[in-house]
Amino acid sequence: MADAPEGTLPVPPTTAAQLTAAEKYQLVTQNLAEVLGGDQLKAILDERDLIAYWGTAPTGRPHLGYFVPLAKLADFLTASVEVKVLLADVHAFLDNLKAPIELVEARVDYYRRLITAVFRSLNLPLDKVKFVVGSSYQYTANYNLDKYKLTSITSEHDARKAGAEVVKQVSSPLLSGLLYPLLQALDEEYLGVDFQFGGVDQRKIFTYAEQYLPKIGYTKRSHLMNLMVPGLSGGKMSSSDPNSKIDFLDPPAVVKSKIQKAVCAPGEVEGNGVLAFIRHVVVPLGELFRGQGRASVRAWVGEGAPADAVFTVEGNPKFGGETHHFRSVDELEDAYAQNAVHPGDLKSACIAAINALLAPIQAEFNGSAEFQEAERRAYPPEVKPAAKKKEKKYTPKPEHLMTPEEKARQAEKDAAFAAKKQPKQGGLNETEQLREAVVDTLSQ
């Protein structure tokens, strides 16, 4: 397939219309950890296209880890699946008040804009993406009634078990956390979907839904789960470790700095966040681009690579390194395991790939005053407390003398310091604001 001319984005994917039901099923279920209820999906695909649900609670800033599910959603969209993205403001609230109440609405807005920008950067058909805000239906009488219905057949034990891997575990569990799985089950019915997609950490919530929706007269949905991908510094990417988290708006120098600090032991594939990101995001998106006839957009495939190459690592000429083109991630990992690929070179290739993926998203952000305003409202700059600081014993390097990396590091330090000093917000006196926010949302 010849490359589409550059600069024509967005264009509809050229493949979707020609896919058979079997090919669509293959696309929808590829690269997953587990599929529950695949036969049900096959049967539907014989009749019509699928409808999916993927939920995200608009709490902290969306980070690069979101590319993992979003890359999978790209498969769905390419297979003509209608993707319902639940911006789960109520869930955010239920999970131990992770999102400050007065910011929830602003964060819903920012998440929607950001996810849209990501899909646009991937040249995906946005008409198949439906954003739904949880509070738009989770406060209705019918939903409430169904929730009561589920509470009347769900024991505390089973609710706790279902939420164990998703809801923040505290010594004395809160009722809110116990309700969480019930809401997520009902969402499948109220969003009218054929399947829900999430990480394997959602498995117990998914099986809860499979077991309990039929008990209140609703259809059992299928469940598709992707692997948990390790973060760039090992562990879960959503952790509060700022070095593990690359923000969608991090400039290239910050991305470079963070990746250079990432855990990437020579020869170790297991738990290697850099390799995992290449496997689950970079290469699948490269395949997406190739399917869209835009193979040359792949900044991570070097010049002169063979037509079926998916990733290129250039050796540092300082050390006489040579350039490797890989035809699959397995090939890349094998080479890495045999120390044929240097971690520094792998990181450089990954930095280039990430920056290439982020560039169009950041371009959209930088070109939109509304997007910038949405970001500012969702994550207002931390106000440094007026508390006395220790007298500094040294003269800091003037800002104009700092490298971009040093500036970024200093900004992170400042932010971490401010976050530590910020008094804890209990959120207990903020009901009114959330109520107003919700009523606003409902009356739109």
Add this chain to the structure above:
Amino acid sequence: MADAPEGTLPVPPTTAAQLTAAEKYQLVTQNLAEVLGGDQLKAILDERDLIAYWGTAPTGRPHLGYFVPLAKLADFLTASVEVKVLLADVHAFLDNLKAPIELVEARVDYYRRLITAVFRSLNLPLDKVKFVVGSSYQYTANYNLDKYKLTSITSEHDARKAGAEVVKQVSSPLLSGLLYPLLQALDEEYLGVDFQFGGVDQRKIFTYAEQYLPKIGYTKRSHLMNLMVPGLSGGKMSSSDPNSKIDFLDPPAVVKSKIQKAVCAPGEVEGNGVLAFIRHVVVPLGELFRGQGRASVRAWVGEGAPADAVFTVEGNPKFGGETHHFRSVDELEDAYAQNAVHPGDLKSACIAAINALLAPIQAEFNGSAEFQEAERRAYPPEVKPAAKKKEKKYTPKPEHLMTPEEKARQAEKDAAFAAKKQPKQGGLNETEQLREAVVDTLSQ
């Protein structure tokens, strides 16, 4: 005060307008087990009249035990308190599905008619009574949001503790039961009341409300608790023992039969349901009537009694018994403890009192086709299963030869038999009916 002429009911109580704040407070808090937040009520009474909340879940048939709180509500109404009666259909549903879903709406209607008839029989001002159906506001966005708010600060442990004495305890607690105390707390805010009234079995729910409402920015309410009154066969009157339960519609002969079977050991005052009923219902209502200038309505005060008598026991002439007029329940109980009052005579007096209290209510029921239809809808006659019965070995007594008591007993046996044979209704496929019922209610 001279008696008002008979046959002029309903008339407004003649006393309320002349009561001082202190007298109103005295009336509102008299004969209670406990008052929490009395000072707050006193402060309000200096400004305006009080607003109260008493809730009842419309599940089984209302029985004579309801006279205990209703007699106390009569005090409130006499003290110009606005009484909000919550017909708690959602609570009924949450407490282990005690009310079959498709009957909840019909039972709400029957409870409202019956309680109204009771108040009318007591000559109380109905304009101060407001019936509120729980589902009319418990499915709204604001309520739901506040409920989520409470779930996010209430641990499973505290919710379980709060509901321990009220919610049916099962081996693995259901989430519905855990939510119950939260709803009851929120009701105080949403009903806009100054205090909630209930039995001392509600104490933990009341203290939960006192503790948690302020945490979400709402006023802490006062709580008034009456004693738990033993049932007529000992134990709680709401038990499923049919002999313990006298229905508001039981005809005089059935009342007589049930009271004659009541536990009423000679000389024993403690746990004596007959004495308890006289103390908590008959005598207080007699005082109410006297305050209304209708002392002669008191069928339980014999002819020739002194003006300050509150109860009369006539000795059976067969045994040469004499007639005692008592000036207080303490006097009656002392006499009973000293075996100066025969249990049979006490029962006869109590039977007469109950039938006198029930007569106007039953007259209203018998005179209203709507009331009868409401009862029929709320408690449809059990359909006997078509299952094979054992061949009877004897010829039963023909119905026309039975005494009224025998007929009543036979009817009870039949009902108990039918109830046993009735297949258990899980209520799991009935969401649609309840949803429709609720939506109907909401759209009225």
